Amino acid sequence: MKIAAITDDGKTISQHFGRAAYYLVSTVEDGQIVNRELREKMGHAHFANQPHPEEQPGQPHGMDAVSHNKHLQMAEAIADCEALLCRGMGMGAYESMKACNIRPVVTDIAAIDEAVMAYVRGEIVDQVERLH
16 A cells, blocks of 8 residues: 655655645555655646636635646656645645545644554544645
């Protein structure tokens, strides 16, 4: 099983999905992390020169088609992963990950290894109230 976490330092889960520079992909076998791979992640900086859709009042962040397409591009690097751990993300990115068959999980656990093991044990709580 492979589990991705958004990160800037390779050790902690970043606060914001769109701004994080990397994914740390942990491979888990027999309940143990057997490999860690740092992968570049597309984010806001990669899309800076592209048009940004206007937010619709009353609509969650990133739910438009343009944003969904950007989220799909961000997901390409972790298409082999079962889950994506983050500490904050927009509703649009959350729904886009689900559309890619990647389970997004918003957690308050900062340490990547700790969060991965909580996921493996089925003890992690998806804190959807942290979506924006």
